[in-house]
Amino acid sequence: MTTAILTSPVQAAHDEPSHVERAARLRAIEAALDASGLRRDLVDLAPQPAADQQILAVHQPRLLQVLRWSAGQDNVWLDMDTYTTRGSWDAARLAAGAAVTAVEAVVAGRVTNAFALIRPPGHHATPAQPMGFCLLNNIAIAARHAVATLGLDRVAIVDYDVHHGNGTQDCFYDDGQVFFCSTHAAPLYPGTGAESEIGIEDGYGTTLNLPLPYRTGDGGFQQLYDDVVLPALRRFAPQLILVSAGYDGHWDDPLGPLSLSIAGYAALTQRLLQPARAQRVRRGHAAGAAGARGAPGSAWPSRDGRAGCLGADQVGARPAPDLPVAFHRIWRPAKRMERRQCIQCEFRAHIDLFNIGCIR
Numbered sequence: 229m230t231t232a233i234l235t236s237p238v239q240a241a242h243d244e245p246s247h248v249e250r251a252a253r254l255r256a257i258e259a260a261l262d263a264s265g266l267r268r269d270l271v272d273l274a275p276q277p278a279a280d281q282q283i284l285a286v287h288q289p290r291l292l293q294v295l296r297w298s299a300g301q302d303n304v305w306l307d308m309d310t311y312t313t314r315g316s317w318d319a320a321r322l323a324a325g326a327a328v329t330a331v332e333a334v335v336a337g338r339v340t341n342a343f344a345l346i347r348p349p350g351h352h353a354t355p356a357q358p359m360g361f362c363l364l365n366n367i368a369i370a371a372r373h374a375v376a377t378l379g380l381d382r383v384a385i386v387d388y389d390v391h392h393g394n395g396t397q398d399c400f401y402d403d404g405q406v407f408f409c410s411t412h413a414a415p416l417y418p419g420t421g422a423e424s425e426i427g428i429e430d431g432y433g434t435t436l437n438l439p440l441p442y443r444t445g446d447g448g449f450q451q452l453y454d455d456v457v458l459p460a461l462r463r464f465a466p467q468l469i470l471v472s473a474g475y476d477g478h479w480d481d482p483l484g485p486l487s488l489s490i491a492g493y494a495a496l497t498q499r500l501l502q503p504a505r506a507q508r509v510r511r512g513h514a515a516g517a518a519g520a521r522g523a524p525g526s527a528w529p530s531r532d533g534r535a536g537c538l539g540a541d542q543v544g545a546r547p548a549p550d551l552p553v554a555f556h557r558i559w560r561p562a563k564r565m566e567r568r569q570c571i572q573c574e575f576r577a578h579i580d581l582f583n584i585g586c587i588r
C-alpha cells in the first residue's frame with residue numbers, strides 16, 4: 229500500500245493570524261508529521277492548480293469572479309467569518325487542484341491512497357457562495373472530476389468534520405453518482421444536515437445525514453460506522469471513497485463538541501478502508517482529502533495498511549474522554565427511523581435505500 233501526500237507552501241498566502249482558520253494549522257500538521265516518523269511512509273506528489281473548467285463544473289461563474297476580484301484586494305470579508313487576502317485565490321485553486329491531483333493518482337493506480345493537506349477549506353462552499361471559512365469546495369471539485377472526466381460511475385464522499393458539509397451536499401443533492409454521508413454535531417453551524425435530508429430526483433437516497441449529540445465520542449462513532457455508515461457504503465459500492473477529513477471533532481478542539489480522540493479518528497479511517505479494499509477487487513480505490521476545517525491532528529492509512537496516528541492523544545494532563553452516556557443518545561435518531569419504517573413510507577424507503585437494518 230502506498231499513500232501519497234499533497235501540500236504546498238503557496239497555501240500559507242491565505243492567512244489571517246487572528247482567525248482560527250489560519251496558515252499555522254498546516255505548519256503544525258507538517259511539524260507533527262516530521263516528528264512522528266510517518267513522513268517516510270508517504271510519497272510526495274506536487275499539486276497543480278485547478279483549471280477554471282474543473283471549478284466551473286461545480287461552482288457558478290459569479291463565485292469565480294468574486295474570488296478573482298478579491299486577489300486584487302488586501303483583505304476582504306465575504307461574510308462574518310470568511311476572509312480572503314491577495315494570495316487566497318492562488319491558494320484556493322491549488323487546494324482544489326491538490327484534491328483533483330490526488331484523485332487522478334489514485335484512480336490511475338499510481339498510489340493506493342492519497343492525503344491532500346490543504347487549505348482554505350471547502351465543504352461549506354456551495355455552488356454559488358463561499359461561506360464558513362471555505363472558498364472553493366475542494367472535495368466536490370475532485371468528485372465531479374472523477375465522474376465527469378475520469379469516467380467513474382459511483383463516488384462516495386464521507387465527511388467526518390464536526391460541522392455538516394452543506395456545500396458538498398448542495399453540489400450532489402440531485403446526483404445519483406455521488407453518495408454523500410455526513411456525521412456532524414447538532415445543533416451546530418451551519419444548521420443543515422437533518423436526517424430527513426436524503427437527496428432528490430436522481431440523487432434520492434444518495435445523501436445520508438447523521439446528526440449527532442454533543443460528546444458522542446470514539447465508541448459512539450465506531451458503532452455508528454459499523455452499523456450505519458459501512459452498510460450504506462457497501463450498498464452504494466463506490467469505486468472511489470473521498471473523505472472530508474475535518475479534525476474539529478477532536479476533544480481538544482475549541483469549536484467542536486464531538487469528543488473524538490486521535491486514536492478514534494484512526495479507527496474511523498481504518499473502517500473506511502474496509503469497503504475500499506473490498507471494492508478494489510473489482511475496481512476501486514480510497515483517497516482522503518483534508519478539505520474541511522478543523523484542528524491540527526490527523527490519521528490515515530500507512531504503508532502496512534493500518535491507520536497511522538499523528539501526534540499524542542493527550543494535551544497537558546487531560547485525557548481523551550470516554551462518555552458512554554453520549555453513546556446511548558446516538559441511537560435516538562436511528563430508532564426514530566425504525567419506528568417510522570412501520571408508519572411512514574418515506575422512512576421505509578430511507579432504510580431500504582441506505583441498507584440500515586433494524587436497530588434495537
Ligand SMILES: [Zn+2]
Nearest residue numbers: 389391476521
Ligand atoms: Zn468544521
